[in-house]
Amino acid sequence: MRPRYRLIAWTPFKIAYDLALLLGLLMFLSTFVGIGLLAYPEITLETLLIRGLGLAALLLLHVTLSIGPLARLHPAFFPLLYNRRHLGVVTFLAALAHGIFSIFQFHASGNANPLISLLTSNPRWDSLGHFPFQLLGLGALLILFAMAATSHDFWLEKLSPPRWKLLHMLVYPAYLLVVLHVALGTLRVESSPVYPSLLVLGAVWVVGLHLAAGWCEWRRDREQTRVEQGGYVDFCGVEEVQERRARVLAIAGQPVAVFRHQGRFFAVSGICPHQNGPLGEGAVVNGYITCPWHGHQFHPQSGCAPPPYTDCVQTFPLRIREQRIWVGVRANPPGEGLSPGSDGRPDPGEVQLSERRNHE
Amino acid sequence: MIRTLKRIHLLAFALIAVALALLLPLILSTRPAPPKEERTIRMAPAVRAEAGVSADSTVRVASCPPPAVELIRGDQHLELEFALERSLESPDLLLYWSRDPAAGDTPPASALLLGPWTELNGRVLSLPPGARQQPSHLWLYSLGHARIVGRLTLPASSPTGGTRRKP
Numbered sequence: 001m002r003p004r005y006r007l008i009a010w011t012p013f014k015i016a017y018d019l020a021l022l023l024g025l026l027m028f029l030s031t032f033v034g035i036g037l038l039a040y041p042e043i044t045l046e047t048l049l050i051r052g053l054g055l056a057a058l059l060l061l062h063v064t065l066s067i068g069p070l071a072r073l074h075p076a077f078f079p080l081l082y083n084r085r086h087l088g089v090v091t092f093l094a095a096l097a098h099g100i101f102s103i104f105q106f107h108a109s110g111n112a113n114p115l116i117s118l119l120t121s122n123p124r125w126d127s128l129g130h131f132p133f134q135l136l137g138l139g140a141l142l143i144l145f146a147m148a149a150t151s152h153d154f155w156l157e158k159l160s161p162p163r164w165k166l167l168h169m170l171v172y173p174a175y176l177l178v179v180l181h182v183a184l185g186t187l188r189v190e191s192s193p194v195y196p197s198l199l200v201l202g203a204v205w206v207v208g209l210h211l212a213a214g215w216c217e218w219r220r221d222r223e224q225t226r227v228e229q230g231g232y233v234d235f236c237g238v239e240e241v242q243e244r245r246a247r248v249l250a251i252a253g254q255p256v257a258v259f260r261h262q263g264r265f266f267a268v269s270g271i272c273p274h275q276n277g278p279l280g281e282g283a284v285v286n287g288y289i290t291c292p293w294h295g296h297q298f299h300p301q302s303g304c305a306p307p308p309y310t311d312c313v314q315t316f317p318l319r320i321r322e323q324r325i326w327v328g329v330r331a332n333p334p335g336e337g338l339s340p341g342s343d344g345r346p347d348p349g350e351v352q353l354s355e356r357r358n359h360e
Numbered sequence: 361m362i363r364t365l366k367r368i369h370l371l372a373f374a375l376i377a378v379a380l381a382l383l384l385p386l387i388l389s390t391r392p393a394p395p396k397e398e399r400t401i402r403m404a405p406a407v408r409a410e411a412g413v414s415a416d417s418t419v420r421v422a423s424c425p426p427p428a429v430e431l432i433r434g435d436q437h438l439e440l441e442f443a444l445e446r447s448l449e450s451p452d453l454l455l456y457w458s459r460d461p462a463a464g465d466t467p468p469a470s471a472l473l474l475g476p477w478t479e480l481n482g483r484v485l486s487l488p489p490g491a492r493q494q495p496s497h498l499w500l501y502s503l504g505h506a507r508i509v510g511r512l513t514l515p516a517s518s519p520t521g522g523t524r525r526k527p
Contacts, residue, residue: 044504105452109503128390165365172372176379183387196388203384207377214370250363276365 017083021090028056046105051186053098058182058202060091065175065206069213071292075245075281078292085151088171092141092148099141102134133184136177143174161276172210179203220248232319232326239323241265246289248280251329256316258325259284259300266300267316267327279313303332452503453477453510459496465507467499 032052036043064087070077107117122132147168149155156164179199187196228234233251235258241247246257248270255270257280268289270280277293284290288297288306298305303315317328458471472488477500493516500510 042505047504105504128387162365166368169365169368169372172369172376176376179380180383180387183384187388188391190391196391200384200388203380207373207380210369210373211377214366214373217366218370255363 014083014086018086018090021086025056025060025090025094029053032056046101050098050101050105053094053101054182054186057091057095057098058178060087060094061175061178062202062206064088064091065171066209069209072213072217072278072281073209075283075292078281081293082295088144089148089151092144095137095141095144099137102137106134128184129188131184133181133188136181136184140174140177140181143170143177147171147174156275161274165276175206228329229326231330232317232328235267235325235327237324238265238320241325244284246270246280246282248278251316251327255280256327257289258318258327259289261287261300265318265320265325267318268298268300268303269314269316269331271313272296273311273313454501454503456499456501457496458499459494461497462499462508462511467501467508471499 029049029052032055033045033048036048036051037045064084067077067080067084067087071081103114103118107114107121110117112121118134118138122130122134124130125132147170150159150164150167159167179202182199183196187199190196235249235256236247241258241260243260243263246259248255248257250256255278257268257270259266259268261284266289268279270278272279272282272291272293274291274296275293277291279289279291279298282290282292284300285297287299289300290297296305296311298311298313301315302312304310304312314331316331319326453476455474455477456467456471457474458468460468460470462468495516496514498512498514499508501507502509
């Protein structure tokens with residue numbers, strides 16, 4: 001049996017990335033605590049750690065949430081997508097440490113169970129000044145926990161990509177809870193206008209980026225092909241597709257990407273089958289379409305990954321007429337264009353056949 | 361499915377934008393006013409005289425600004441009204457009361473916990489009946505530092521009662 005797609009779980013690059021991330025977090029905390037002890041000697045180390053970890057988690061959450069829309073708005077940010085899950089897990093760990101220290105400091109000195117104290121000590125839901133903001137943080141932490149616990153590819157496979165993605169979209173309400181947690185909590189006793197301004201700027205940045213990226217995708221998805229003749233739809237002009245890149249349009253509700261590689265055009269599904277990644281936003285690298293989310297590759301003509309993998313994406317028939325690209329409504333059978341047992345690249349006969357078909 | 365997820369994404373952030381646009385200005389505009397520069401607030405003379413507290417009695421909190429304390433005598437028992445003039449930098453202060461003196465840096469075992477200091481703003485606390493018949497003590501105790509950071513001795517009051525004042 002030929003192996004199916006499996007993500008490489010660990011690489012030297014990922015190890016270096018994670019070490020750099022943890023080192024950066026430790027340096028940030030050390031600097032924060034050091035400056036805090038010098039400037040405010042009456043503050044305890046525990047209090048400084050609570051504040052430092054909370055600030056680190058807030059900053060990391062902003063960075064994590066910025067990567068997706070930035071990559072959608074400009075392909076230069078694609079490399080940041082590869083290890084976004086690692087960033088998210090570190091965000092959760094910083095938030096978890098912040099929560100544990102906070103519970104110890106504010107709820108562990110009485111007779112009540114600290115968790116019960118956390119849940120019941122402040123029932124003033126009707127007061128802005130004394131709102132139980134800690135529960136907002138707890139809610140966000142629970143969401144981040146669910147995401148961190150399911151961030152491994154095991155859960156991606158078990159849940160299926162759409163369900164997994166839906167679960168991880170809970171980070172959006174978690175972000176809202178975090179912003180309100182900060183505004184109703186520590187900012188209530190901060191007199192400086194700097195901190196509220198930074199929080200507002202961060203919220204405008206994150207929300208603005210996501211709205212801009214969502215709006216662009218919505219407009220692109222609304223661009224329906226208008227003309228259909230003989231099972232083919234008028235996709236776009238040949239000059240609209242850049243070399244090694246793709247143009248994506250929806251055909252019958254499904255994103256289809258037309259890539260240009262060495263002057264030839266290929267139509268494949270715009271969705272990567274592994275994580276529902278935006279394959280059409282990827283690029284042709286070393287002759288293969290490369291998913292921008294996880295780097296998996298597919299041959300542009302056959303739609304199949306190189307050996308030993310057997311995964312394929314759908315391909316679509318394509319024609320060129322009067323400098324216009326026409327794409328077939330019905331997908332090709334899986335693996336069309338590949339001779340059995342080949343190295344993943346089409347044989348010369350198939351290339352000629354495809355070229356005739358693609359450029360007729 | 362991917363288009364459904366995209367719609368959910370756009371809708372979610374539209375809702376978040378509306379929620380934050382409404383809530384953040386409201387929350388941030390109702391923050392407490394910035395603290396004043398004074399480091400010590402003494403009791404108003406009229407209140408001080410009525411409570412029978414000497415002129416130099418103030419609550420002094422180590423390394424952080426002291427809040428204002430007003431002592432108001434009721435008919436049956438002593439009531440304390442607190443009006444915080446500024447936010448405290450120490451978040452863990454607890455207010456204790458007892459007739460017994462402190463044992464070193466901690467309130468005596470008989471001390472009555474009145475509550476967390478930061479939660480007393482605008483609240484009226486009742487001391488036990490007869491609290492003012494003998495001298496008693498108030499302490500601000502820091503959990504983090506495990507020591508008393510502020511103290512006030514309340515002398516015994518005269519038998520004539522007083523009226524409660526609004527702060």
